Amino acid sequence: MRIIVVGAGAAGSLVVFHLARLVAADDRAEPLEVVVVDPIDQVAGPAFGTTDPAHLLNVPASGMLVDPDERFDFVDWCRAEGFVGGDEAHYFFAPRAQWARYLRTRLAEARDRAGERLSVRFVRDGAVGVAVVGAGVRVTTADGTVLDGDRLVLATGLPGVGNGWAPCDLSDQPRYIANPWMPVALGPVLADDGDVLVIGTGLTMVDVAISLLKSGDDRRVEAISRGGRLPRRHADSYLGEVVPDTATEGDNLDEIRAAVATHVARIERLLGNWRPGVDGVRYRIAELWGRLDEADRRTFVRDLAGDWGVRRHRMPPSSGALVDEARRTGRLVVRSGRITGRRRCRWPHRRDR
Ligand SMILES: Cc1cc2nc3c(=O)[nH]c(=O)nc-3n(C[C@H](O)[C@H](O)[C@H](O)COP(=O)(O)OP(=O)(O)OC[C@H]3O[C@@H](n4cnc5c(N)ncnc54)[C@H](O)[C@@H]3O)c2cc1C
Incomplete structure (x- = not known):
């Protein structure tokens, strides 16, 4: 089977990692040919491509994982690399370049384990068109190359803001x-x-x-x-996360917003800090978003996403x-x-x- 992955950022790289893992885990799995299309030569993507050691992850090491079965693998890796020792490693904000190195290392190991039943080829170009052709897919790149595959993964990240605003x-x-x-x-x-x-x-x-x-x-x-x-800012030490019970939180933005505000205020009262309340809401975001209609979603993005973002992405x-x-x-x-x-x-x- 031939799988085309458009985008070699964190998402595209993790797709390749998990495909390699599946192939390695099953001797009878069919061989996979993966073609990764990206104009940028940075496995792990733009934000993790930085080489400045002062650019840190904004998520502690214990929250950065490539494999759900190896929950604290990155924590252990940071310890083994000597960045940090002991329990402090769980709440360590590693340089993003080191996370990229970790991801590349684990990806290379997974490909090695998959052996010859997995081939990965990189095409350094941007995809400009995708189409369904028969039972498969066709990707066209900027230089006119045509790639045919059985499956397509679009991992192109968020659309850039572009230059439209600038004269x-x-x-x-x-x-x-x-x-x-x-x-x-x-x-x-x-x-x-x-x-x-x-x-x-x-x-x-x-x-x-x-x-x-x-x-x-x-x-x-x-x-x-x-x-x-x-x-x-993140707190100086780990404070935990308190996940709200969202069963009764309503179906529209006003009700959900009020319930989230009540939850965060309650946690601040109980624990003396709002952060565990905000971090707990993270586990409910997909569910809460699913309850909003299109108009409420637009209102959230226009009026509330900024305030939410500065608290959530610290x-x-x-x-x-x-x-x-x-x-x-x-x-x-x-x-x-x-x-x-x-x-x-x-x-x-x-x-x-
Ligand atoms: C300053 C900063 C700090 C961050 N810190 C963290 C953190 O600590 N922890 C965390 O989990 N996340 C963090 N993030 C967010 C993280 O960068 C993103 O969530 C993640 O990189 C998204 O991965 P992605 O693969 O979806 O997209 P991207 O990393 O944006 O990758 C998309 C890729 O697709 C390619 N592409 C786009 N269009 C095409 C096309 N038409 N054809 C071919 N290729 C294409 C791009 O060149 C790019 O390489 C941070 C982000 C920023 C900006």
Whole structure:
């Protein structure tokens, strides 16, 4: 059987890992030919392709697993690699590059175990078309290559924001960086110590700011977003997760929102911290989302996803400490605002100080 996987990010790589695992576990399994299509040469995907050791996972090691049967394999790997010792390894926020290395290692081992009954071929190109042809599928890539297969896995990640919001005379500038997670994208900006404006104030901004601030002592970073919200910080130690009982939580956004708020407030009252309440809701998200109609889903994305995101997708404590220090010294400024115009200026740019 020939399986085409479009996208070699975390999801695509894990698909290949689990296919290899299935083949290795069953001597009678039919041989598999896997074709992975991705224009980027980064197994594990853009966010895990970073090489900066200051870019940390925002999930503790115990929450990062490739194989549900090996629950604490990454924790053990971090210990074996000497990053952290003892019980601290469970609540360790490893560099994302190390997670990518771990994933590549486990993937290579799984392929070895599958032996000749699994072949994996990479096609370095973007898929531009997919079609059902007879009982199979056909993928066409940007250079016109046609790939036929029996099954198709689409693992292309979230759609990028793109350049649509930026005027052309900004987006065609060499110092405009549309996606900091593309390989060496930050290179031209890291090369000097000019000030940098970051559009967005989420986890990507946090990592970009950390890289920029350590690359130039004089540099300042200003970050803006409509809400001007920063991700909240993880607690300094593991606090657990309390999963809400959602059986009676209603079928529309108002009711579910009220029930989630009650749950989080109750946990904060009982445990002195809201985080275990928020983290527990994570296990119910698919179920709660399934109860919303299209209009409620749109309302959530428009009005509530930002507030939810900063609580749910938090930065590691050490990144939070760097951000706090940079804000205290004025090297990082976070504002709320919208882009309404732009003006050319000299580079490297420095605001009057
Ligand atoms: C700053 C930051 C920190 C994060 N920290 C964590 C964390 O600690 N833990 C965690 O679990 N998650 C974390 N995430 C989220 C994580 O990166 C994503 O959940 C995960 O990488 C998604 O994997 P994916 O394979 O679905 O998508 P991606 O990693 O985006 O991969 C998609 C791949 O598909 C390819 N592709 C897209 N379109 C095509 C096409 N037409 N043809 C061929 N290929 C295509 C892309 O080139 C890419 O390689 C973080 C994200 C960010 C931005």
